[in-house]
Amino acid sequence: MAIEFSETVPVGAPAEVVGRIMSDVARWPEWTASVSVVRRAATGPLTAGETIVVEQPKLPPSTWTVTRVGPTGFEWTSRSTGIRNVAGHWATDAGDGTSVAVLTLSFAGPLARPSLLFYSGLVRRYMAMEGEGLCAAAERHG
Template identity: 40%
Template sequence: MRFETTVDINATPETVWKLLIDVERWPDMTASINRVELLDEPIALSARARVHQPKLPAAIWTVTAFEENKTFTWESRSPGVTTTAAHELVTTPNGTVTVHLTLDQKGPLAPLFALLTGRLTRRYVTMEAAGLKTKAETP
């Protein structure tokens, strides 16, 4: 399963990046996340976090790619499925930000996971993008 969403945010890239990498505060932005425990600080390459989401088991996510102020990707593994989530910021010519969120699930059980949780996963990613936009644009 692959899901992508894009949101334009009327805020500075610095504001959006600070919110994006402050993963422990994500529950303040979206109801799709109950709690995030940063296991390695700061969030950077190889850092890990335990993410608790409604209706899903807690998962350990490990940062696999990180470029300050631009992008971070993290990955979670469970038996038969590897889930990769990418967060990319693109600064527009007028100084605002377009955020691309991508979620990929691969592995022998990925089709089953997509069938069981695909709709919920898509809804959560969309909620996260909307919550980031609202938080970044609120003074």
């Protein structure tokens, strides 16, 4: 059984702008303090199957594999000992030139629940930081 976290953020920019910013993962450290380094070997648009290393403060580096990509976001997965994570980053147009970004993160596996005893507060803080930074970045570029 997975443990789910989500952050829903209204953004004053169209979903395509938000999706483009989210999908440009190499630039995340520019707009969210929850990510310090992103190492991506490929250039250009994200592609399914691509792997990306993400470093975050207070956490060990993690390798994410992109599983789905669309014009308004993407999903990727990561594994560590006893834990499987799935993270979604999607935007939907609100119909008036604005959008709603939905960030999701699930934890599954035998060590998911014990690890979240220590990390759930950090997960919530980082998702809020990502949502706030994404909103600001999209509204600057939208």
